[in-house]
Amino acid sequence: MGSVVKSIRIDKKTLSEVESLLHTKKETFSSLTSELIAEAVKMRKCPGIVFVDGPAGRRARIEGTGIDVWELISAYEEFNNDLSALKEAFHWLTDRQIMAANGYAKAYPDEIERFIKMNRGWSKEKAHTELPFVRKKG
CATH class of the missing domain: 1.10.1220 (Arc Repressor Mutant)
Known part of the structure; x- marks a missing residue:
């Protein structure tokens, strides 16, 4: 840009x-x-969204939670866009928090998709190569 x-x-x-x-x-x-x-x-x-630093850069997060917007949207996709299943899995989130994440994802779909793709790109082999300290010992 x-x-x-x-x-x-x-x-x-x-x-x-x-x-x-x-x-x-x-x-x-x-x-x-x-x-x-x-x-x-x-x-x-997008009220209800804040930004945090992390290894992947700055990310949109649902305010008052440790959940990034992309994580909730990825889970929603994994549940075949079943809102009831999402609410059951994330039962501690309010409807307002879920709506905030959904609204942000609709406003900035490329950003959210980039984080989802980055996360799905991890494999066991890639994790062992890039994060050797997470290997199980013995």
């Missing part, structure tokens, strides 16, 4: 907070600010 140069005014406190985030990441001010704005737009469009 291409980028566009825009000039914006940021209050000093926000600028200071963004700059403090730069100390924990190896990004430029421009790339971090762009990521923050993109995530803020997504969270405003």
Whole structure:
């Protein structure tokens, strides 16, 4: 996706907070600010979704849970799009949380599909190669 140069005014406190985030990441001010704005737009469009860091990068997560949106959508697909089966399997999730994840997946299908494909690409052999410390001993 291409980028566009825009000039914006940021209050000093926000600028200071963004700059403090730069100390924990190896990004430029421009790339971090762009990521923050993109995530803020997504969270405003899809209430109930937050973003977290992980080995696969930043991911959309259902607020108040440890479940990434792609994980719930993948499970839904595994249940042949049976909402009742999904609700039974994830009985602790509220309807609002499930709707938030579904709404996000509909708004950003390419992103969710990319994470699902990445996860399905793991095999026992690939795990042993890339994560040798997870092998069973003996």
